[in-house]
Amino acid sequence: MSDIILETRELVKEFRGFVAVNNVNLRVQRGHIHALIGPNGAGKTTCFNLLTRFLPATSGSIWFNSQNISGDSPAVIARKGIVRSFQISAVFPNLTVMENVRIALQRGTGLSFHFWRSLRPLSKLDARAMELLDEVDLGSFAHELAANLSYGRKRALEVATTLAMEPELMLLDEPTQGMGHEDVEKVTALIKRVSEGRTILMVEHNMKVVSSIADKITVLARGAVLAEGDYAHVSKDPAVMQAYMGTVNEELEGV
Template identity: 60%
Template sequence: MTIALQAKGLTKEFKGFIAVNNVDLSVKKGTIHALIGPNGAGKTTCFNLLTKFLQPTRGQITYEGRDITRMKPSEIARLGMVRSFQISAIFPDLTVLQNVRVALQRARGESYDFWRSDRVLSKFDDQAREYIAEVGLSDLTDERAASLPYGRKRALEIATTLALSPDMLLLDEPMAGMGREDVERISQLIRRIAENRTVLMVEHNLSVVAELSDHITVLARGEILAEGTYEQISKAPEVIEAYIGASHD
């Protein structure tokens, strides 16, 4: 399969501390790839390097064969590689429709222009409603984002991310803070949107990882400990030891 995102020798040092050490990672196009590991494994640092919110000390990152190592997040977003955040990043005082409409405005190179009339901005409404329907929020289109339950806020964030027309979606702990019902809903959503996109996610919920992932990379102490399907990595002695050890820290 074609490689969508690849890292070679990815390393990040912080004043002598090596948080990510010589990581080689390949995410195949059209798959759901999970990045997991015990606390302190370097997952977040690695994810921030891949999404360009940190610059590596050494190594190279390519997306669709293009070197993006020194690019900014806004630049890779324009290439079709967009991330969401662990903490929901939406405008709480805007409605669901308005939030997605803002993302559509920005994706088309227009300013946010909050002061423009609804008549002018309404040209984005039909497409915004399509993304809202895709994440299952059609019945909440006119609700203020602040009034939504937590799981629905995360769905709205994914809708605004989809409005940027990504070919690859990078999700930072999409299930963080969710109850079982919301986890099931967002899991179904991720599976649905991954039908025609590549997804890389950092996730602590191993049940979700087992259900959704085509391929898994396990990090420990900033290095790759194991890779493979969930069945493969769940039986690896070094992975079992890393997680059991972490539970006794």
């Protein structure tokens, strides 16, 4: 099996003449944490939307496990093993933490849309749901309403529901956005822990997070790849420092 799990070839996305993603060639190595970074408007989230087919590419191709998935639907791509989170927290607030994870686990039972049936058959999913909650340190919150969780714990719950889909490749879009320092540290450690035996591609603005867990970094600017390599390499690249400018530039140098 190839050590490249995901590859894009000359990927382009145009919006009425504006090129948001410009000939991006991305190669994500199996088992790695790969970070996609860049200034605001660099095309990072657009790239994620192309990879999961929430947006169709203008041109180019996307390959997953050596198969061309460029024409697949988002549902088919998810079933093949690419599962993503979003910038905005996406939990069911009026369900318990356990119920949120159990909904994700239902996909494998074929009962996802059988709303008229009793919930009793779903109790067989509880043991696996608890395993996933324990993996993200939410076991003690299993019967708490998701609405009552802190923002950082809601993010952890999203990771648990993502893991319930048994992804080969997890796409995490700004997993620490809007968090305080303590939550950032917890979620960073969580991402590192759940990456064991998995592949993660993440969009992230926090350079301390990126520097501490990313095996490889791709820097985007104006929709194109500006630099690529490990943190030590990209943080000293003059083009990267110029693209970030100001405060982030100082952060790049100081971490």
